[in-house]
Amino acid sequence: MKIFVCVKQVPGVSEIKIDPKTNTLVREGVESVINPNDRNAIELALTLKEKHGAEVLVLSMGPPQAEEILRESIAMGADKGFLLTDRAFAGADTLATSYTLSLAIKKILKESDPEEKYLVICGAQAIDGDTGQVPPELAEELGIPQIAYVLSIELNEDKIVAERKFRAVEIVVIETKLPALISVLNDINKPRYPSMAGILKAHDNSKITYYNAQDLNADEAKIGLNGSSTEVWKIFAPERKGNRVILRGTLEEIVQQLCQNLKDDKIL
Amino acid sequence: MSILIDDELCTGCGSCVNNCPYSAIELVNNKAKILPSCNLCGACVEPCPVEAITLKRGAQKAAKVDFSQFKGVWVITEHYKNIIHNVAFQLLGKGRELSDILGVDLTFVILGANFDNELDEISKYGMDKIIYVKSPILKHYYSDLYVKVLSELIIENKPEIILIGATPTGRDFAPRIAKKLNAGLTADCTGLAINPETMNLLQTRPTFGGNIMATIRNPNSRPQMATVRPGIFKEPQKVEKKVSVKKIDYAFEEKDSVSKIIKVINTSKTHVNLEDAKIIVAGGRGVGSKEKFKLIEELADVLGAELGGSRITVELNWLDPDRQIGQTGVTVSPKLYIACGISGAVQHIVGMENSDVIVAINKDPDAPIFHIAHYGIVGDLHEILPILIEEIKTINLNKE
Ligand SMILES: Cc1cc2nc3c(=O)[nH]c(=O)nc-3n(C[C@H](O)[C@H](O)[C@H](O)COP(=O)(O)OP(=O)(O)OC[C@H]3O[C@@H](n4cnc5c(N)ncnc54)[C@H](O)[C@@H]3O)c2cc1C
Numbered sequence: 001m002k003i004f005v006c007v008k009q010v011p012g013v014s015e016i017k018i019d020p021k022t023n024t025l026v027r028e029g030v031e032s033v034i035n036p037n038d039r040n041a042i043e044l045a046l047t048l049k050e051k052h053g054a055e056v057l058v059l060s061m062g063p064p065q066a067e068e069i070l071r072e073s074i075a076m077g078a079d080k081g082f083l084l085t086d087r088a089f090a091g092a093d094t095l096a097t098s099y100t101l102s103l104a105i106k107k108i109l110k111e112s113d114p115e116e117k118y119l120v121i122c123g124a125q126a127i128d129g130d131t132g133q134v135p136p137e138l139a140e141e142l143g144i145p146q147i148a149y150v151l152s153i154e155l156n157e158d159k160i161v162a163e164r165k166f167r168a169v170e171i172v173v174i175e176t177k178l179p180a181l182i183s184v185l186n187d188i189n190k191p192r193y194p195s196m197a198g199i200l201k202a203h204d205n206s207k208i209t210y211y212n213a214q215d216l217n218a219d220e221a222k223i224g225l226n227g228s229s230t231e232v233w234k235i236f237a238p239e240r241k242g243n244r245v246i247l248r249g250t251l252e253e254i255v256q257q258l259c260q261n262l263k264d265d266k267i268l
Numbered sequence: 269m270s271i272l273i274d275d276e277l278c279t280g281c282g283s284c285v286n287n288c289p290y291s292a293i294e295l296v297n298n299k300a301k302i303l304p305s306c307n308l309c310g311a312c313v314e315p316c317p318v319e320a321i322t323l324k325r326g327a328q329k330a331a332k333v334d335f336s337q338f339k340g341v342w343v344i345t346e347h348y349k350n351i352i353h354n355v356a357f358q359l360l361g362k363g364r365e366l367s368d369i370l371g372v373d374l375t376f377v378i379l380g381a382n383f384d385n386e387l388d389e390i391s392k393y394g395m396d397k398i399i400y401v402k403s404p405i406l407k408h409y410y411s412d413l414y415v416k417v418l419s420e421l422i423i424e425n426k427p428e429i430i431l432i433g434a435t436p437t438g439r440d441f442a443p444r445i446a447k448k449l450n451a452g453l454t455a456d457c458t459g460l461a462i463n464p465e466t467m468n469l470l471q472t473r474p475t476f477g478g479n480i481m482a483t484i485r486n487p488n489s490r491p492q493m494a495t496v497r498p499g500i501f502k503e504p505q506k507v508e509k510k511v512s513v514k515k516i517d518y519a520f521e522e523k524d525s526v527s528k529i530i531k532v533i534n535t536s537k538t539h540v541n542l543e544d545a546k547i548i549v550a551g552g553r554g555v556g557s558k559e560k561f562k563l564i565e566e567l568a569d570v571l572g573a574e575l576g577g578s579r580i581t582v583e584l585n586w587l588d589p590d591r592q593i594g595q596t597g598v599t600v601s602p603k604l605y606i607a608c609g610i611s612g613a614v615q616h617i618v619g620m621e622n623s624d625v626i627v628a629i630n631k632d633p634d635a636p637i638f639h640i641a642h643y644g645i646v647g648d649l650h651e652i653l654p655i656l657i658e659e660i661k662t663i664n665l666n667k668e
């Protein structure tokens with residue numbers, strides 16, 4: 001069995017924000033990391049491999065420096081990394097990203113054993129774009145079923161049974177057959193740290209394969225900016241609506257003022 | 269396909285550098301220069317005061333769709349236990365506004381099993397048409413059946429705008445449909461408007477964990493699809509009007525789906541309804557302990573409010589998971605939100621900033637929660653709450 005894990009390099013998001021005065025991005029000390037949910041995806045792939053035996057293949061589409069996160073995935077225990085990198089992939093929205101990822105998966109399957117069963121694991125969402133759309137779109141492109149927002153999974157031969165979060169407090173248990181795609185939430189497991197042996201393995205250049213648009217035989221109209229239907233028109237700082245009245249005085253006075261204000265606002 | 273900077277026009281002002289989320293623009297000899305890490309997102313184009321930046325698409329761009337064929341606004345709903353998700357009604361309010369601007373019909377789409385008797389009540393939410401796809405199996409949500417039925421309906425009817433709740437279910441089927449139709453889909457929107465010049469849909473959404481807002485458009489594809497965060501738009505006033513209902517029967521069986529639903533588990537210990545609550549009292553790490561949460565509960569009690577909290581309080585087991593508010597919890601928009609001992613991390617704020625009135629009680633005058641609070645109290649919640657509780661009890665007594 002092959003397990004494909006899709007990982008994305010993202011800016012460490014808690015630091016990135018817009019300065020409301022100048023309306024520009026503040027990026028102090030922002031470094032790129034593996035998207036948090038994708039670590040859970042790798043961890044799940046490794047646990048399934050330990051239990052059932054599988055080859056864990058990690059894919060990322062991104063600029064050349066995304067290689068770092070593939071090496072980190074290998075250090076955690078993944079078998080191989082695939083970097084889909086080409087200027088022509090830039091500007092991709094979720095439609096173009098999922099198309100490109102699907103080409104790589106199809107190519108890898110075709111060049112090994114097309115009949116081999118496989119599972120694709122994605123993070124439920126990435127913290128930069130935060131769309132969670134790549135996984136279902138990738139499943140559609142591959143023509144396989146998907147289970148999104150997975151909290152736990154059992155694998156039995158070619159059957160998977162997964163618990164999926166579907167409402168605030170309800171979980172639905174779904175069964176489907178491989179090949180399939182799942183996207184996982186961070187509650188599913190606790191990602192492991194890279195091992196010493198893993199870190200050494202990650203330096204082995206033969207473990208990483210690079211694909212450009214030509215290698216994937218990609219349709220130019222479906223990749224990068226050309227293949228994207230959505231367009232970012234502008235970005236801006238979130239508007240904070242608070243009017244920042246800080247209530248002052250003794251505790252009693254503060255409480256009085258608050259209640260009076262809430263009465264004036266017709267709430268109390 | 270490329271991004272071009274016109275060196276003649278560029279004044280080296282640096283607006284583009286500051287607006288690039290990927291740190292991919294540099295000033296070299298006082299001219300902007302694009303670095304290889306550029307993601308072609310286009311965020312630099314608008315901010316350039318001299319219009320020196322252009323984002324060019326190649327001639328390869330898929331054949332343009334004939335926009336004039338696409339008409340109408342659709343809202344697609346999900347339901348559980350035969351109850352329509354609130355977000356669908358909220359979307360009907362917004363959808364009415366958009367369809368009035370465009371001068372087109374608003375259609376409500378339900379895939380279900382037992383809505384025949386509900387249709388009269390549902391039709392009071394201001395739509396012009398209802399499409400009701402009926403099949404016993406659609407009592408439950410099946411990803412592939414939704415995708416199949418809805419894609420067919422959309423191809424046949426060609427709506428120009430499709431709005432779907434950004435719930436785990438909506439965000440499961442919407443992307444697959446978008447892929448099938450090669451339509452642009454904007455996730456988790458918090459703002460929707462029509463551009464008066466182009467009549468295109470402008471979709472605003474938080475990105476980078478809520479630190480940045482982005483407005484997205486789909487200028488070259490139809491339909492324009494968006495999932496929209498629950499709790500953002502208000503439900504419309506009910507109206508009496510004639511609504512045309514189109515019922516379509518489907519003879520699906522369980523074996524028509526590649527997936528099988530085994531069971532639904534309810535993880536809540538109590539009945540919690542934060543989404544509909546008028547008042548919410550929420551506690552954070554500053555409350556201090558599970559025992560001290562009693563004080564927060566007491567305030568909630570006298571106010572007739574629901575109890576909520578930040579993620580850390582759930583992690584520390586002070587509060588049940590279904591009471592978590594924020595990015596990974598529920599999004600709420602009550603009339604009054606009282607945040608006690610909550611710092612105001614963005615992940616929490618995105619879940620409650622649409623509340624009508626926000627009161628923050630925090631020891632730290634620099635806590636970010638004060639940036640969004642309408643009334644801030646800098647102080648120890650353990651001293652303030654007992655007095656507030658007594659005062660509200662008095663107000664309650666006077667009302668009786
Ligand atoms: C991917 C991701 C998703 C997340 N999703 C969510 C989410 O859905 N919901 C959520 O809430 N968080 C979420 N978080 C976590 C979030 O970033 C914060 O860690 C969390 O909200 C902090 O909770 P807090 O404000 O209660 O605690 P803290 O940040 O520790 O703040 C406690 C505050 O209490 C004040 N205080 C202390 N003692 C007192 C006192 N006696 N009286 C008054 N004030 C006092 C302090 O000054 C401080 O400001 C998420 C994080 C990530 C990375």
Ligand SMILES: Nc1ncnc2c1ncn2[C@@H]1O[C@H](COP(=O)(O)O)[C@@H](O)[C@H]1O
Nearest residue numbers: 006007061122123125126131132133134
């Ligand atoms: N460029 C990419 N390369 C590899 N995987 C990706 C990429 N973009 C998104 N993904 C996968 O899709 C998930 C959801 O991403 P998103 O749809 O961007 O929120 C991520 O957690 C990844 O597993």
